[in-house]
Amino acid sequence: MITHRSSRHQWLAAASILLTLWLSGCTQTTRNTSADSKPSVVATSTIIADLTEEVGGNEIQLKGILQPGADPHVYEPVPADSVALEKANLILYNGYNLEPGLIKLMNASGMKARKLAVGEAVKSLQLDKGKGEVVPDPHVWGDADNVIEMVNAIRDGLIELSPEDKQKFTQNAAQLTSELKQLDTWITQQIATIPADKRRLVTTHDAFQYYARAYGMAVVGTLIGISTEEQPSAQTVRRLVESVKAAGVPAIFAETTINPALIKTVAQEAGVKLAPKQLYSDSIGAVGSDGDSYIKMMVANTRSIVEALGGKYTPFQPTDQPKTTS
Incomplete structure (x- = not known):
């Protein structure tokens, strides 16, 4: 036999459950709306x-x-x-x-x-x-x-x-x-540590004109132009080898987004070393790499250039933010 009191208890329990579900739904809706409202x-x-x-x-x-x-x-x-x-x-x-x-x-x-x-x-x-x-x-x-x-x-x-x-x-x-x-x-200070006659860049594609102009370097030559869609000819490779020999640079540079095979060939035929660290050109590095942000990418590139061309590298330590390791 169901008493009036037990019936009332059942109704209150059901109401409590419904209220809890409703509040939960409202909370979830509010959270989703907040996230969705971000442009x-x-x-x-x-x-x-x-x-x-x-x-x-x-x-x-x-x-x-x-x-x-x-x-x-x-x-x-x-x-x-x-x-x-x-x-x-x-x-x-x-x-x-x-x-x-x-x-x-x-x-x-x-x-x-x-x-x-x-x-x-x-x-x-x-x-x-x-x-x-x-x-x-x-x-x-x-x-x-x-x-x-x-x-x-x-x-x-x-x-x-x-x-x-x-x-x-x-x-x-x-x-x-x-x-x-x-x-x-x-960067200006770092490049200035490279002997003046060694401040010359040879890279896989023509991506460092702004860098060179801003920081006092010269681009001696590249395998290909500004777009990596281009394919270098055997004549282009020979010309670059001669340019590298004439420039007297101690090292040339591969890039992270381009197959390094041909630039390795240039280095071997010109009798210079290929810098041990590739340059970041058109992309930052993978998470956890030394170039996984724009600033870290520029620091990594500058370090590679300075060390390969005979300069003295000093870590970048911005004064108004936590120091970064490099």
Whole structure:
């Protein structure tokens, strides 16, 4: 026999369970809504993604398209890239045709997001490809001072996207800019330790013109031009070997995103060593490597250049942030 009291207890228990489930559902809904309310930002290259993460912090949902070590010049988009770009509120890319496959995809119909060419905030160097063809050099990040302009462009793009987070974006950008200024000064000091007649670069592709111009070096030659799509001929290899011999450099450099086989051949035929550490050119390094951020990548490159060309390396230690190991 069910009494009135037991019936009442059953009703209260059921009500309690329903209330608990309702509150739990409300909490979950609130959490999801909060996460979903963050603007969606897509960055193409690993360098742009790293800078954007520093400026945007926890106020954005950031998706990077390229993985560390991937070559933006020859990257072929996959279906997942289309999905990410279509869902984005803001797309940040380098520009100057660094990532032609992704730029073509971005310009396709259905992409409603605002597109910002971060690298084009910097006035480009113009390179002669021969036969009267002059093109902009997209490797603007080789000069750390240029990257300050890129950071400002990212900051302004994020503020336009999410005005309520202006203060946070501005603070993050200012902190990053402070470290970039110190990096710029430090690189100049490091390169100055290399004997003047050895401040010459030979690399796999033409990605270090900005670096060389900013920090007092000369690019003696490269196997290929600004795009890694190019294939060097036997004549190009022979000419580079002769240039290396004439320049008298003690070492030449391979790059992390390009097969080192041909540059090794150049080193052997020219009678010089191949620097033991490859340079990061178009991508930062994998997580845990000595180049897994833009700043660490520039520090690693500078160390490799200084040590291989006879300079004296001193670790980079920014004064207003925790010291980094290098």
